[in-house]
Amino acid sequence: MHISFAIFACFSGILFSDYQYVCSVDVEGDLHRSDPIGNVYIVKENNLIKFDASHRKSADYTNIFLGSIFSIDVSDPLRVLLYYKDHNQIVWLDNYLNEIRSPVFLDELGVDQAELVCSSSQGGFWLLNGLNRQIQYFDARLQPVHESMSLNELTGPDVNPSFIIEKNSQLYLNVPGTGILIFDRFGNYSKTLALNTPASFQVTDRMLFYFKDGQLYGYDMQNAENITLDFPVSEEIIQAELQPDYLYLFTKTGYEVYKISR
Numbered sequence: 001m002h003i004s005f006a007i008f009a010c011f012s013g014i015l016f017s018d019y020q021y022v023c024s025v026d027v028e029g030d031l032h033r034s035d036p037i038g039n040v041y042i043v044k045e046n047n048l049i050k051f052d053a054s055h056r057k058s059a060d061y062t063n064i065f066l067g068s069i070f071s072i073d074v075s076d077p078l079r080v081l082l083y084y085k086d087h088n089q090i091v092w093l094d095n096y097l098n099e100i101r102s103p104v105f106l107d108e109l110g111v112d113q114a115e116l117v118c119s120s121s122q123g124g125f126w127l128l129n130g131l132n133r134q135i136q137y138f139d140a141r142l143q144p145v146h147e148s149m150s151l152n153e154l155t156g157p158d159v160n161p162s163f164i165i166e167k168n169s170q171l172y173l174n175v176p177g178t179g180i181l182i183f184d185r186f187g188n189y190s191k192t193l194a195l196n197t198p199a200s201f202q203v204t205d206r207m208l209f210y211f212k213d214g215q216l217y218g219y220d221m222q223n224a225e226n227i228t229l230d231f232p233v234s235e236e237i238i239q240a241e242l243q244p245d246y247l248y249l250f251t252k253t254g255y256e257v258y259k260i261s262r
Contacts, residue, residue: 045069104142
């Protein structure tokens with residue numbers, strides 16, 4: 001199915017009719033994220049830059065001792081999570097990109113090889129343990145609380161999950177070649193969405209959005225329906241993200257912002 005925002009309600013029943021260009025920002029990056037309140041985060045090797053809702057640089061963060069930033073979770077703008085895979089450590093930052101606490105050494109928690117890490121609304125974090133192939137939850141006191149069955153029982157041993165994110169007390173794990181596995185807040189397996197998505201995606205209350213091969217897609221999790229979404233044509237887009245009022249188009253040298261008219 002191919003439909004435009006003019007007839008598709010992707011956020012809380014709001015109908016979108018058009019895009020209005022807002023601005024462009026020149027900034028090189030390897031990873032690109034936006035949050036629901038209009039902030040944009042750009043990662044370049046070991047440097048994180050934050051742009052506010054007015055698209056002015058508002059903060060940056062660098063830790064030269066931990067190497068390159070492997071992943072970033074901005075689902076909670078007040079508790080930004082950075083994962084440094086080479087050193088098996090995570091860092092929590094506040095909305096000014098100041099460290100909330102000292103870096104967390106996952107080795108000291110008994111996790112020698114974390115493949116993926118994401119933040120949790122419960123106050124802790126989830127990780128995929130690469131040795132026992134289990135998803136584990138650690139609370140705000142860094143205590144292990146929940147863990148899943150081995151992924152080998154769900155997918156077989158020869159898979160490489162590429163992305164993990166929590167939304168509405170559910171955990172979404174992307175396993176290329178299998179789909180997106182969903183777990184509840186206790187780490188119990190729920191179901192698999194048979195989607196062939198790239199490494200990362202966005203999840204709202206009802207929809208799952210992802211950018212692939214130059215096209216923006218949506219998946220209605222209630223109706224199990226795939227949707228192709230129109231968006232402004234722009235060159236060399238490597239990532240597109242939707243927020244309730246804005247569309248962000250990212251390239252390696254910057255990003256463009258469009259307001260979604262209603």
